[in-house]
Amino acid sequence: MPDPDTAIADDPVPPWRDRVSAAARTLAIIARTRPGLTAAIAALTIIAALLPPAALFISKLLIDAVVAAIDTGLDADRMVALRWVVVEAALLAVLLVVRRLLLFQKARLHAELGFAVARLILDKASRFSLARIELPRVQEMLIHAKQFAAARPYALVVRGFDVLQAAVTLISITALLAASAPWLIILMLLGGLPAFIGNLRFSGDAYRFYTARSPQMRERNYLESLVTNEAAARERLHYGLGDALLGRYSGLFRDMYHGDQKLQGRQAVIGSLLGVLGSAVFLGGKLWIVAVTIAGRFSLGQMTMLIGLLKQGQNAVNALLGAFTGSYEDILYVTRLFALLDLEEGRNAGTLMAGPAPGDGLRFDAVSFTYPGAPGPALDRVSFHLSPGTRLGLVGINGSGKTTLVKLAAGLYQPDAGRVLLDGLSLAEWEPTALARRIGVMFQPHVNFKLSVRDNIEAGIGLSSLSPDAMERALASGLATELVGSLAEGVETRLSKRFAEGVELSGGQWQRLAMARAHANEDADILILDEPTAALDAEAEAAFMAAPLAPGRSLILISHRLSNLRTADQIILLEHGRIIETGNHETLIGLGGAYADLFALQADPYRT
Structure with a gap:
């Protein structure tokens, strides 16, 4: 087990070995918590991933059936078009139900995983020796662990499901594109890269920024307690400390806020430029599809489907790569959680129930x-x-x-x-x-x-x-x-x-x-x-x-x-x-x- 004085290095980004271990241990916690729940979420995620491409394919058949019915005027063709309307409505209804069920099951997972992780943190804290828990570094680690007890492990798991959903969606979209315009697969993949590059660039920066502010967060929390805690109210009121305490609290907020705004501003500018680049790739693909359709190569239904597939595919690529970059940041925080759980407790490890000299005192x-x-x-x-x-x-x-x-x-x-x-x-x-x-x-x-x-x-x-x-x-x-x-x-x-x-x-x-x-x-x-x-x-x-x-x-x-x-x-x-x-x-x-x-x-x- 690491010592608390060396558990977090000056550069707080942990090595890859620790990150992989943290991800595996998070999955182990989930497996112990509710394995049936995670299996249900995985199944619903796969269904939710397959339905949108299927709906696009049905819409292609529907549009082509409508065009055919207009051209022929036959009742049989009109009935085919109407049947595809019913099928599309049924797919959309199933998709709505599946998404609702996913939200419900994920909320259950969030609560139960949050409790499981919080229980681990409290159990660890309860077993620390007095000398250990009094260390400022251990206090900082406890604060970080409590702040992200439910959010980060849960986010890491959900991003895993996001990866699954995006991957399944991409596979189905790739299959549909390969049948009509294989080169659009390359365009779809290229369109998602700019956002991925930006997210990967800033995830480590955000982690370093927020973890470096632990002392300020501790002081800000303490100032909050002085203003709201009844134990401090008498002296705060008698000595008129309220304005001074609020002034210090505001100063800490402004200091952290300015740093946060600089980071967020850089992310917004660079993210916007990369987003425009991704949109330009999509627009180029859309123009090609329209031009080829006008030339008579694609039907109106195929055009609608291909445009939808290209957009959905690019979104799936963004979701897949975004889940990877988000998981990277989540793992950084989760690694700190397990660094805390792995600390030496410093407690008496004795096992004897009596001494060799009874009555010696x-x-x-x-x-x-x-x-x-x-x-x-x-x-x-x-x-x-x-x-x-x-x-x-x-x-x-x-x-x-x-x-x-x-x-x-x-x-x-x-x-x-x-x-x-x-x-x-x-x-x-x-x-x-x-x-x-x-x-x-x-x-x-x-x-x-x-x-x-x-x-x-x-x-x-x-x-x-x-x-x-x-x-x-x-x-x-x-x-x-x-x-x-x-x-x-x-x-x-x-x-x-x-x-x-x-x-x-x-x-x-x-x-x-x-x-x-x-x-x-x-x-x-x-x-x-x-x-x-x-x-x-x-x-x-x-x-x-x-x-x-x-x-x-x-x-x-x-x-x-x-x-x-x-x-x-x-x-x-x-x-x-x-x-x-x-x-x-x-x-x-x-x-x-x-x-x-x-x-x-x-x-x-x-x-x-």
């Missing part, structure tokens, strides 16, 4: 971690041991490495050096679901799921169902029992005003639900809480700190409020990713170092 052994592009490590040779049933407090100013440590302890990041062990086994070797059962986490910032209260709590166990007793215990541990009791629908209440029936919560209320979510997994023997009381009132904070730990459960508590850590068995003070002090509260106060200074700074306002 969590250990950091000289762990270092550096974010991509960062000037220095977020954690630098950090070591500590969290034994079962103990409380560990983490302290440090912003950027000291506390949240990074939480992500490493939860197995979301893998260390660059050193090891993170649970019961003597590296987290990289644990099976992911087994590891998740052992560790409950409240992240900072936590996610406010715009779902029901129940979903917000059961997210802590993968949206599995909690028993009523377990739900009650989780709510109690998160100090959310009274909150949920005040809601009309209880745990079934839909949250967020984004929905008509939704209820909006305050920051502290959301935090209670996040704490309850961290406690939902009663099997977890390690609980990690990152600033769990930041949005709580003083009474709720005191109640939380007074709550005892479940027997055998250990706790990692991150808090800027050092008073919350007085009962911790061990406190670690981080600075620039390193441990500079460690001990319990009394020990650290006695040292008179950085921890004591921080505690004094927080305590002085209360003493005053």
